[in-house]
Amino acid sequence: MEPDLFTAAAEERQEKDPSASPLAVRMRPRTVDEVVGQRHLLKPGSPLRRLVGEGGGGPAGPSSVILWGPPGIGKTTLAYVVSKATNKRFVELSAITAGVKEVRAVIEGARRAAGGFGKETVLFLDEIHRFSKAQQDSLLPAVENRWVTLIAATTENPYFSIISPLLSRSLLLTLESLTDEDLSGLLRRALTEERGLGGAVTLPEDSEAHLLRIAGGDARRALTALEAAAGAAMDKSEKEISLQTLEETVDRAAVKYDRDGDQHYDVASALIKSIRGSDVDAALHYLARMIEAGEDPRFIARRLMISASEDIGLADPTALPTAVAAAQAVAMIGFPEAALTLSHATIALALAPKSNAATTAIGAALADVRAGAAGPVPPHLRDGHYKGAAKLGHAQGYVYPHDVPGAIAAQQYAPDAVHGKRYYEPTRYGAEARYADVVEKVRERLRGD
Structure with a gap:
């Protein structure tokens, strides 16, 4: 049997008894208009709209x-919505397995379906970046001849992980992380709509805030946790x-941390001060609190880059490259x-030797410039x-140092x-001790001593 994500039997069973399917499945969008987030991809006339047959005959x-x-x-x-909106067969493959x-079998099945029944096929290939070059090459004939509508998903930069011939024949759509507002709207729909929980329970503000934090921008995770907690609440009437x-249901305590309030700045400050004080264990504690509370990882990475220059500097010249590499990795x-x-x-930053010499140096130079000492x-x-x-x-009179x-x-x-x-x-800490020796000799030479 082909690896269809939703077989006809499964869909029929879901229609007869919606509660038999997980909440995340029941709340799956049925049309493009129900898709959560991705507003930049869902504007009228967008390529995604045209893919589902909208666009006024364009x-x-x-x-x-x-x-x-x-x-x-x-x-x-999104791939499933495309298949439903266009009434096409939907086949899912994972590049992991x-x-x-398997790719050739799906392509051959698509050709038979198109020739015998006039039914086009959407092939959703998850984690395409895990396919080798040869495996990705096998998709090219199907794409070029439009035997299938290929929708490939990747979490890695496609310019590095997908072969150029396939990339050049494809429309690249960059999806954005879901915001708390996006997820909050989805949760409200799941709580009230009949295909969801049908108003059986409500979600107070503090519970919703905790649910949004543990979801981490993942709609599936949010709905799964909501379904489990709703079941527990109804069991207790x-x-x-x-x-x-x-908290009991998801086995995760709510962290007392408001990303828009004092706690946000207090915990971030404590993280940096613990790194400055070389207390690696305290630094990890505050890092864990920020992660658990759903803090934006890019914010944390930016703070670490600042710390690398502010508190470590030339005492460990590898600190800043380490922090920058971490920020790049986090973004990816x-x-x-x-x-x-x-x-x-x-x-790495907490255990590095510390120096604020770079910080005080630019501070003193800026103070003189602001005071008018420029000339x-x-x-x-x-x-x-x-x-x-x-x-x-x-x-005139300039001496070329070389x-x-x-x-x-x-x-x-x-x-x-x-x-x-x-x-x-x-x-005289760490690698900066070498600079301390060098700078005095350089200043002597500049003076002509």
Whole structure:
């Protein structure tokens, strides 16, 4: 039997007894208008609208679409909506378990269905980035000849993970993470609509806030948790899903943390101060609180990058590259895996030798500039690449450092107003000890000593 996501028998059973299916399945959008989020892809006349036959007789939709975005935001749902809206067969394959043999079988089945019954096929291929180049090549004939409408989903950058011939023949749609507002609207519908919970229970504000946090932008996770908590509440003859019931059901305590309030800033401050104080265990505790509360991982990553320069600097020159790499990784993978990357960076920064010399150096330099201690650039440092510069004395007398031994020329660089000022005062911690030795020798050479 073909690996259809929803067989005819399953759909018939669901129509007769909706409660037999999980809540996440029952609340699956039936039309494009019911899709949660992704407003940028659902505008009138958009490629996605044309793919489902809308658009007022305009050009036909694409034969291949690549959906790129984090898990749980509706990639499978969009593919299913396309198949329902266009009355096409829907076949799902996962690149984790399928190979070329399974792909060819689906393509052959699609050709038979089109030839014998005039029924077109939508092939949804999940996690296409796990396919090898040869496996992705096997899709090209079906895409080029429109034997199937290919909708491929990936959580990784398609420019790195999908072969160029397939990418060039496909429409790339970037899906955005679902917002709390998106999920809140979905939860309200699930609570009230007959195909959902039909008003059997209500969800107080504090319970909804906790549910949104543990969902982490994942609609499937939110609905699964809601269904479990609603069942527990009804078993206890409760008309509302209390926070206690929700905590017991999902086995996760509500973190006292308001992303828009004082707790947000207090916990973020405690994380950075724990890193600055080299208390790796405290830093991990505050990191865990932020993650558990549903904090945006990009916000955490930005704070770590700032900490790397503010509190570590040249005492460990690898700290900033580590933090930047973590931020890039977080942007690519998202939660839950991003927690590992943030932990990696937090531990590295907390245990690194500390120096705020870079922070105090730029602070002192900025203070002088703001106080008016600037002055004109010394004439020999000014631009000399234009006609008449020599007559003005610009760039005259400049000593090219590479022409002198040691590549350090004894000449004045700073304006007169701050000449001789020392902004950078390196520490003797970690790798910065080497800079402390170097900077004194350099300053001596610059003075001509």
